[in-house]
Amino acid sequence: MSRLTVARIDLEALKRNYQRARTLAGPGQAMAVVKADGYGHGIEAVAGALAPYASRFAVACIEEAVAIRGCGHRQTVALLQGAHEPGDLAICQQEGFEPVLHNHQQVSWLADDRAPAFWIKVNTGMNRLGFRPEELPAVMAGLEDSGRRPQALGFVTHFACADDLDSDMTGLQTRLFEDAVAPWPALMRSVGNSAAHFRPEQPLYEWSRPGIMLYGGSPMLDKTGPELGLSPVMTLQAPLITTRVVRAGESVGYGASWTAEQDTRMGMVAIGYGDGYPRHAGTGTPAAVGGRRIRLIGRVSMDMLAVDLSNAPDAREGDMVELWGSTVSVDEVATCAGTIGYELLTGVTSRVPRVHE
Incomplete structure (x- = not known):
């Protein structure tokens, strides 16, 4: 069975954004x-x-x-x-x-x-x-x-x-x-x-x-796509593959760059920089599960990343995590990673299937 990590492409959102561009172009064409x-x-x-x-x-x-x-x-x-x-x-x-x-x-x-x-x-x-x-x-x-x-x-x-x-x-x-x-x-x-x-x-x-x-x-600088009236077209998703409680004083991931200040329920997500997710997106970068915003913790690995599930207590193995999409804009993730949304969208690798809807 294939891994469930996927980039879902909303073609209706694409059409809406194009129509907005045509409107903003005034008498010209786009x-x-x-x-x-x-x-x-x-x-x-x-x-x-x-x-x-x-x-x-x-x-x-x-x-x-x-x-x-x-x-x-x-x-x-x-x-x-x-x-x-x-x-x-x-x-x-x-x-x-x-x-x-x-x-x-x-x-x-x-x-x-x-x-x-x-x-x-x-x-x-x-x-x-x-x-x-x-x-x-x-x-x-x-x-x-x-x-x-x-x-x-x-x-x-x-x-x-x-x-x-x-x-x-x-x-x-x-x-x-x-x-x-x-x-x-x-x-x-x-x-x-x-x-x-x-x-x-x-x-x-x-x-x-x-x-x-x-x-x-x-x-635009300092604006996200939704703030400009644009609809996200790509939703990058990956499943939670495990959850655990990290005890106070324990660290997560390479370099032990994040240490729990208190007992913290966390999860591992089946996506990493090998899939095009930015390695420099560190602790605090937003993601979402079940429509609730959560945050990354520690370093992004090639195939996995860790998230703090404190704000999503009902999240379980198999639940899909939105890395960017309608709840978390790609521009927010890009800002946390010190880059731009253009690089993130074009950088999703061929290992991630595109599902056009």
């Missing part, structure tokens, strides 16, 4: 970002659930776009990292993929007759990918000279600090972007990551790019 295996939720199931609603998907690389086609979905798919080699462009043209071109080498590959429609990345301050604003006139002139200008769909940029409402950087990047692309008003624009949807008065233009918000995780 391309659903499903990269990294649908943020760990299963790209096939995620794309299938959103296909009736999203006319564009966005992924990081061509392998992810091919996976979407393999499921029979015919939406256009934007490749946020663009092409990695010249041959990718022929596949893009054939399959209706839209690479986001961010350097001169990628633009030079368009000389092939089988070049697809594409986006141009503008570097407004993130300084990862893209052409600086002052480079755009030469890039666009080169496209005109080569006859590729009609295949340019529009411009993309990415915000560095949209999650921080106290930062002025997003406003600065927005102004740089608007000024940079103003000479080509007929082309589309896309700037809005998930966080940008929650910034008052932030323009999202023709296409926003919601990612983490689709899965119920928060893109």
